[in-house]
Amino acid sequence: MSVSTYTSVLGLAAAAVLLCAVVTLWRRSLAAIVRTLAVQGAALACVAMVIGLHEHNDGLIVVGLLVLGAKAVVVPLLIGRVVHRDPNSRETDPLVNVPASLVAAGALTFLAFAATRSVTSLVPTTAGRLIPFGLAAMLVGFFALVTRRKAVSQIVGILLVDNGVALVAFLATAGVPLLVELGASLDVLLVVIVLRVLAIQMRSHLGSFDLDQLTELHD
Amino acid sequence: MMIALLLLPLAGGLVSGVVPWRRGIGWLGTAIASGVLVTGVVLAVDIVHGKPMSALGGVLRADALSAFMVIVIGVIATLSTWQGVRYLGAEIAAGRCTRRHAALYSVLVQAFVATMLLAVLAANLGVLWVAIEATTVVTTFLVGHRRTRSSLEASWKYIVICSVGIAIAFLGTVLVYLASLHVGHGPHPLDWTSLVAQSHQLNPGVMRLAFALIVIGYGTKVGLVPMHSWLPDAHSQAPAPVSALMSGVLLTVAFYAIMRFKVIADGALGPTFPRTLLVIVGLLSLLVAASLLLTQRDYKRMLAYHSVEHMGLIALGAAAGSPLAIAAVLLHILGHGLAKGVLFLASGEILLTEGTSEIERVPALLSRRPVLGGIFGFGLFALLGFPPFSLFVSELNMLRAEFQVGLGWAAAVSLVCMAVIFAAVMTHGRHLLLGPRGTDAPTMTPALVAVPLIGGLVGCVFIGVSAWPLESLLHAAARIVAP
Numbered sequence: 001m002s003v004s005t006y007t008s009v010l011g012l013a014a015a016a017v018l019l020c021a022v023v024t025l026w027r028r029s030l031a032a033i034v035r036t037l038a039v040q041g042a043a044l045a046c047v048a049m050v051i052g053l054h055e056h057n058d059g060l061i062v063v064g065l066l067v068l069g070a071k072a073v074v075v076p077l078l079i080g081r082v083v084h085r086d087p088n089s090r091e092t093d094p095l096v097n098v099p100a101s102l103v104a105a106g107a108l109t110f111l112a113f114a115a116t117r118s119v120t121s122l123v124p125t126t127a128g129r130l131i132p133f134g135l136a137a138m139l140v141g142f143f144a145l146v147t148r149r150k151a152v153s154q155i156v157g158i159l160l161v162d163n164g165v166a167l168v169a170f171l172a173t174a175g176v177p178l179l180v181e182l183g184a185s186l187d188v189l190l191v192v193i194v195l196r197v198l199a200i201q202m203r204s205h206l207g208s209f210d211l212d213q214l215t216e217l218h219d
Numbered sequence: 220m221m222i223a224l225l226l227l228p229l230a231g232g233l234v235s236g237v238v239p240w241r242r243g244i245g246w247l248g249t250a251i252a253s254g255v256l257v258t259g260v261v262l263a264v265d266i267v268h269g270k271p272m273s274a275l276g277g278v279l280r281a282d283a284l285s286a287f288m289v290i291v292i293g294v295i296a297t298l299s300t301w302q303g304v305r306y307l308g309a310e311i312a313a314g315r316c317t318r319r320h321a322a323l324y325s326v327l328v329q330a331f332v333a334t335m336l337l338a339v340l341a342a343n344l345g346v347l348w349v350a351i352e353a354t355t356v357v358t359t360f361l362v363g364h365r366r367t368r369s370s371l372e373a374s375w376k377y378i379v380i381c382s383v384g385i386a387i388a389f390l391g392t393v394l395v396y397l398a399s400l401h402v403g404h405g406p407h408p409l410d411w412t413s414l415v416a417q418s419h420q421l422n423p424g425v426m427r428l429a430f431a432l433i434v435i436g437y438g439t440k441v442g443l444v445p446m447h448s449w450l451p452d453a454h455s456q457a458p459a460p461v462s463a464l465m466s467g468v469l470l471t472v473a474f475y476a477i478m479r480f481k482v483i484a485d486g487a488l489g490p491t492f493p494r495t496l497l498v499i500v501g502l503l504s505l506l507v508a509a510s511l512l513l514t515q516r517d518y519k520r521m522l523a524y525h526s527v528e529h530m531g532l533i534a535l536g537a538a539a540g541s542p543l544a545i546a547a548v549l550l551h552i553l554g555h556g557l558a559k560g561v562l563f564l565a566s567g568e569i570l571l572t573e574g575t576s577e578i579e580r581v582p583a584l585l586s587r588r589p590v591l592g593g594i595f596g597f598g599l600f601a602l603l604g605f606p607p608f609s610l611f612v613s614e615l616n617m618l619r620a621e622f623q624v625g626l627g628w629a630a631a632v633s634l635v636c637m638a639v640i641f642a643a644v645m646t647h648g649r650h651l652l653l654g655p656r657g658t659d660a661p662t663m664t665p666a667l668v669a670v671p672l673i674g675g676l677v678g679c680v681f682i683g684v685s686a687w688p689l690e691s692l693l694h695a696a697a698r699i700v701a702p
Contacts, residue, residue, distance in 0.1 A: 115428070118422075118424030118425055118427070118428060119394065119397065119424075119425055119428065121424070122397065122398070122401055122422055122424070122425055123397070138386075138390070142383070145379070145383065151375070154379055158379060158382050158383060158386075161382075161383055161386045162382075162386050165386050165387075165389050165390045165393070168390060168393060169389075169393045172393060172394070172397045173393060173396050173397050173400055176345055176392075176393060176396060176409070177343075177345060177408050177409060179278075179343075179345070179346065180343070180345030180346065180348070180349060180409065183345070183346065183349030184345075184348070184349060184352070184389065186349075187349060187352040187353055187356060190353075190356045191352075191355070191356055191378065191382050194356055194359050194360065194378060195375075195378060195379075197360075198359070198363070198371065198374060198375050198378070201363075201366070201371055202371055202375065205368055205371060206368070211375070214368075214371075214372040214375065214376075216368060216369040216372055217369055217372055217373060217376075217451075217452045217455075217456070
């Protein structure tokens with residue numbers, strides 16, 4: 001792979017991760033949000049594999065395939081099954097409306113660029129310059145988490161945060177050691193399974209995924 | 220020995236998963252927890268007289284600090300699993316829980332103990348992260364074990380907030396890894412010992428960001444403000460034996476992670492930045508705990524907010540960072556674990572016999588149930604830092620250390636908060652315990668319930684009065700964090 005292809009493919013994939021995060025703020029249909037999450041997982045896997053190919057790092061290519069399987073296929077399927085039980089479920093009434101959310105996403109991206117200056121100066125590579133995209137995706141995930149009121153959107157918010165952190169890890173250090181990577185992926189998978197079970201229990205208790213109905217615990 | 224330590228609860232979990240639940244399986248859990256405790260003591264004796272050990276090709280490593288945490292885990296797990304037998308028995312008798320569900324509980328409790336042990340024995344900061352994240356996964360179902368609407372709400376909040384917190388901690392870990400790669404490839408990336416050895420070469424800009432992320436991230440699991448809001452819900456909704464484990468040890472296992480990173484940050488940045496950060500989160504936690512404790516109406520939530528206070532005190536102690544301060548922090552970790560464990564277990568017994576967790580509706584406990592009321596009262600005294608309980612000694616020494624390093628103003632603020640909390644808890648406690656006795660004769664608490672709780676309180680007095688069994692271990696562990 002020539003250097004210019006590497007630069008553009010890597011840039012595109014990293015930007016796609018951030019773009020998908022923003023799209024989840026824009027879409028209201030939960031099914032569409034889960035599909036966007038799958039695309040983001042694929043883009044993330046692409047980042048890992050492109051860096052792996054460029055640096056002749058076989059371990060990273062394997063990790064990329066793993067990410068592709070877990071985050072682009074298994075996790076979206078797991079969440080999708082919850083959504084399909086209720087095909088008309090939409091994020092109808094977020095705490096912050098869609099246009100304002102998109103403006104906030106823009107502001108968070110600026111913040112990400114400002115906050116990572118000390119980090120990007122330490123990694124003067126093509127990949128290093130893209131680190132702010134990962135942090136921005138993570139911050140957008142936070143925003144989704146605090147402003148969206150459906151159980152499924154909150155699960156997606158957690159995964160956006162997680163994918164953002166993973167993107168930073170791939171770009172900054174070409175991934176963490178394999179043992180840690182495996183443990184971390186397993187943990188994320190388990191978290192999604194636990195959340196899914198809870199969401200289903202919540203539906204049978206409350207009749208919907210609406211977190212606004214959870215109001216028993218407060219001071 | 221470390222591998223055996225991890226295999227013990229795993230084997231216990233396997234047995235309780237395969238064999239249908241009966242009381243014997245519950246007692247097996249207690250036996251395994253005390254096995255962990257005994258192994259921890261042997262490990263500590265070996266390490267104090269020798270040097271740190273490693274196992275499994277360098278993945279596991281135990282020094283005095285790890286050994287101390289293993290002992291804390293063993294002690295609280297023994298108390299908790301002992302009471303767990305009664306909790307499950309009562310739930311099954313009341314028809315709220317099937318045998319299969321009880322088996323799931325036993326498996327998850329053993330897995331919970333195993334993940335905490337892995338966290339304190341991990342040589343690698345990445346493995347430490349994986350283990351702490353795993354504690355969230357296994358405890359979520361334990362929090363929601365009673366399957367009520369509010370416990371479901373608590374477990375949802377718990378896993379969502381803690382997963383986000385732990386993701387922040389992962390970003391912090393990645394940045395530490397980045398800083399160490401920049402210095403040059405060590406033989407074991409993310410290995411704590413080699414990171415400490417090269418800490419003065421790590422890039423300060425990156426380390427500053429990394430340590431801030433670590434304090435916020437792991438601070439979520441410690442229950443430090445601003446990410447504490449899951450704690451009162453989860454600790455009040457979980458079954459009492461689980462609350463005892465979560466409040467007594469899980470919080471401090473997460474704080475253990477912060478202490479490990481603090482050693483690296485101290486080397487890279489000097490003491491000022493880590494200290495400032497810990498003082499801020501510590502004081503905020505104390506302020507929030509003090510203001511919210513005043514208005515509590517639920518005794519389990521009261522205990523939960525009390526944990527936020529104690530985590531704040533521990534953060535302030537660690538901020539001071541001198542060997543005296545760290546030794547006091549560690550003693551406080553054990554003393555708080557014992558007192559809070561006993562109180563949560565006693566609160567479970569109150570909930571079981573009185574059927575409510577509202578303070579208003581449980582008056583005059585001391586005259587109606589003298590043993591249980593007495594245990595709860597002495598537990599509160601312990602937690603408020605009365606002598607001769609060990610929390611008095613550790614709080615006094617933390618305050619002394621804070622004055623010595625010029626954090627006198629922070630110590631003064633913390634004293635004011637502690638005074639407010641003291642008044643609030645005394646008011647709630649007085650309502651719960653004192654009052655005119657009704658016409659009924661006092662009810663006795665079964666000895667099987669009372670013995671471990673009284674044992675826990677006696678232990679808390681013992682380590683407060685006598686320096687003998689722990690002194691050399693505490694000093695060795697303190698020298699690791701504050702060289």
